[in-house]
Amino acid sequence: MAKKIFSCVACGKQPLTKNEVSINKKLLGMTSKNFYCIECLAIFLEVAPQDILDKIEDFKNDGCKLFE
Numbered sequence: 001m002a003k004k005i006f007s008c009v010a011c012g013k014q015p016l017t018k019n020e021v022s023i024n025k026k027l028l029g030m031t032s033k034n035f036y037c038i039e040c041l042a043i044f045l046e047v048a049p050q051d052i053l054d055k056i057e058d059f060k061n062d063g064c065k066l067f068e
């Protein structure tokens, strides 16, 4: 089965990492079809990119299987 390649809807960066796709699902909703890279997601949510990375670490520490 071909692996789906996701690209950032704002800047076009691709491929997005598994963690990038997963944090989009966590923060924007599982049904979201628009995915952003870390930097564009930070701009969209008006937070610092590091805040997004911290959130990924939080989810990982919680044992969330969406993150690696």
Ligand SMILES: [Zn+2]
Binding pocket: 008, 009, 010, 011, 012, 013, 036, 037, 038, 039, 040, 041
């Ligand atoms: Zn982007």
